[in-house]
Amino acid sequence: MDWIQLWQIASAPDNVPILIMLALVGFYTCYAFKQAFANDRLAAELEADPVMQKTHHRKRFPFQKGWAERVHVWPYLLKIEFLAAIIVTAILIVWSITLDAPLEEPANPSLTMNPSKAPWYFLGLQEMLVYFDPWIAGVVAPGIIVVGLMVIPYVDVNPLGNGYYTYKQRKFAIWTFLFGFLILWVLLVFIGTFIRGPGWQWFWPGTFWDHHRVVHETNRNLHEIFGISGQPAEGIFGAAVVGGYFALGMAAFHVLFKKFANNAYRAMNIVQLLIVNSLFVMMMGMPVKIIARLAFRIKYVWVTPWFNI
Amino acid sequence: MATEPTSTESKKDPKSNGNGDDQSLGRKIKEGIDLAKNDPREGQIWTSVIRHKLDDSPRNRSLAVLSNVFLHLHPAKINRDAVRYGFTWGMGGISFYLFIVLTLTGVFLMFYYHPTKGQAFRDILYLRHDVPYGNLLRNMHRWAAHAMIITVWLHMLRVFLTGSYKPPREFNWGVGVLLLVFTMLLSFTGYLLPDDQLGFWAVTVGTNMARATPFLGHEGPFGPQMGMTAFNDVRFALLGGSIVDSNALLRAYIWHCIGLPIVLSVFLIVHFWRIRKDGSISGPAPIKLEHDFKDWAPAKA
Ligand code: HEM
Numbered sequence A: 001m002d003w004i005q006l007w008q009i010a011s012a013p014d015n016v017p018i019l020i021m022l023a024l025v026g027f028y029t030c031y032a033f034k035q036a037f038a039n040d041r042l043a044a045e046l047e048a049d050p051v052m053q054k055t056h057h058r059k060r061f062p063f064q065k066g067w068a069e070r071v072h073v074w075p076y077l078l079k080i081e082f083l084a085a086i087i088v089t090a091i092l093i094v095w096s097i098t099l100d101a102p103l104e105e106p107a108n109p110s111l112t113m114n115p116s117k118a119p120w121y122f123l124g125l126q127e128m129l130v131y132f133d134p135w136i137a138g139v140v141a142p143g144i145i146v147v148g149l150m151v152i153p154y155v156d157v158n159p160l161g162n163g164y165y166t167y168k169q170r171k172f173a174i175w176t177f178l179f180g181f182l183i184l185w186v187l188l189v190f191i192g193t194f195i196r197g198p199g200w201q202w203f204w205p206g207t208f209w210d211h212h213r214v215v216h217e218t219n220r221n222l223h224e225i226f227g228i229s230g231q232p233a234e235g236i237f238g239a240a241v242v243g244g245y246f247a248l249g250m251a252a253f254h255v256l257f258k259k260f261a262n263n264a265y266r267a268m269n270i271v272q273l274l275i276v277n278s279l280f281v282m283m284m285g286m287p288v289k290i291i292a293r294l295a296f297r298i299k300y301v302w303v304t305p306w307f308n309i
Numbered sequence B: 001m002a003t004e005p006t007s008t009e010s011k012k013d014p015k016s017n018g019n020g021d022d023q024s025l026g027r028k029i030k031e032g033i034d035l036a037k038n039d040p041r042e043g044q045i046w047t048s049v050i051r052h053k054l055d056d057s058p059r060n061r062s063l064a065v066l067s068n069v070f071l072h073l074h075p076a077k078i079n080r081d082a083v084r085y086g087f088t089w090g091m092g093g094i095s096f097y098l099f100i101v102l103t104l105t106g107v108f109l110m111f112y113y114h115p116t117k118g119q120a121f122r123d124i125l126y127l128r129h130d131v132p133y134g135n136l137l138r139n140m141h142r143w144a145a146h147a148m149i150i151t152v153w154l155h156m157l158r159v160f161l162t163g164s165y166k167p168p169r170e171f172n173w174g175v176g177v178l179l180l181v182f183t184m185l186l187s188f189t190g191y192l193l194p195d196d197q198l199g200f201w202a203v204t205v206g207t208n209m210a211r212a213t214p215f216l217g218h219e220g221p222f223g224p225q226m227g228m229t230a231f232n233d234v235r236f237a238l239l240g241g242s243i244v245d246s247n248a249l250l251r252a253y254i255w256h257c258i259g260l261p262i263v264l265s266v267f268l269i270v271h272f273w274r275i276r277k278d279g280s281i282s283g284p285a286p287i288k289l290e291h292d293f294k295d296w297a298p299a300k301a
Helices: A003-011 A013-048 A050-055 A073-098 A120-131 A134-155 A168-194 A233-260 A262-267 A270-296 B025-037 B044-049 B058-066 B091-110 B119-129 B134-161 B170-192 B197-212 B234-239 B246-277
Strands: A070-072 B077-079
Touching: A003 A013, A003 A168, A013 A050, A013 A120, A013 A168, A013 B134, A070 A073, A070 B058, A073 B058, A073 B077, A073 B091, A073 B134, A120 A134, A120 A168, A120 A270, A120 B170, A120 B197, A134 A270, A134 B170, A134 B197, A168 A270, A168 B134, A233 A262, A233 A270, B091 B134, B091 B246, B119 B134, B134 B170, B170 B197, B170 B246, B197 B234, B197 B246, B234 B246
Parallel strands: none
Antiparallel strands: A070 B077
């Protein structure tokens, strides 16, 4: 174990925000789930008790006797906002006094930083560069993420769980979103910061970042495994593989979604179903390709003269 | 409250000074002293600025919010539950506050910064070592930027987990996604400005991806077929050149200090306006049950 190196990485000023981010994301996820489970218990209670259903106003946090339902923004909300501003300012000042923003040597195009890393919040995309060509990792994937996020409200037809924490009433939505956010975004940021060392090689936490380490990875393309060579055979083979992945993936998703999320399935129209299905299968393509690369050393599954996937 | 005017005559006819034709200076001075004894909160200056009374009444509490251009983003009254920390985590508000902090510290930094090669790096050294509180200023700007990214992510997480993007708030979620993108782009463009190795290589890595843009990048799929070269593709447009150099620094500077803050502010206005128009924040709402929605409840076999 090289603890000193681990400490150096963790305490690098620009990496401190990442540690804070990891802690906060963990904390708030738990905080949300605590409230979600409490609400789910209440929902189950009400669901089972037709009398209570009618009389109970179903507020998680009932008003005290004699309290007005609505309060004035001044002072009730503004007081909190003012307090929050003071606390945030105090934290920021202490943070800024104790930790200096990094400043390296002046920019020097002839002296490559190794590893040269994107800002931490983009490290997920940089990590995708290992598995995909830049046009996917740097352009298409972020584009799909942004569009995918924006369509969520239009494809999530579930009328439940609007304005309160719940898990039981929105299982599929919550699993899908958290998988994307926690695994495909936050975890990749973590890997990019703490595990990727010089040459963007994989260093387990605590191993020494050896700048001279040479790894002989022989990556192959999928068509080579099947003994196919030359165009257009490679291109056709790859198109079949990728097309097959989508065909099978979407068929499987369709069957499973219909079975396990039947409410949603019945409420959705064909366009909504297609969008959710294809976005989900695309999202799952990321971990599939990651595993193909890490476990089977496969570089490309589809090679054409114009692009490779 | 208001003290009684000392001169009783002045009450009878406000237009007259109550002294007939006495125009002497002594009279004016005496009137001035009388005036000074009045409560300033009754005077013209005060009432022109603050248009409501100050005693603690429900009406004045509402007016305090409604007659203030900054506070009137808020409604006069909200659900008691809506101020519960556990529901919103305050992350949207904190993001906005950090944006204000960044604007202020950023303007101060601009006083010391020249977006030119060579000088830029020296300016940062100057800020760190010579400008009074310059280092604190720079640190605050840096850490507030990182913090804002974290709080915006957390804000999105809570909006998702409370299902607050559901009708009628679909559009505002979309606006939020754009705010997320602009927040990250703002931070990214700022990264280059110190003109040090860290920023230079981060931006090099980042913009190298742009040359792989399909159709629009010279190394992207179908880019060459579209006639893209290193000197006319989308990366060239971003950098103002084919390498990260002085033009790139200037472009990053202008996007960072002018372009993106304006765009972000515009979307923020829409975001806040929409929160109000969509009926304030979504909750904490009463829990719904499956059987409330006949069409939604699972089909009975
Ligand atoms: C610069 C970034 C942003 C700022 C300053 C901001 C600010 C705010 C504020 C102050 C609120 C009021 C409630 C609260 O504090 O939670 C709010 C609500 C909301 N925000 Fe944002 N926001 C930002 C980004 C986002 C993002 C990234 C999303 C989603 C992708 C989003 C979606 C929403 C929605 C849907 C609401 C309504 C929530 C509800 O009704 O409970 N916002 N925003």
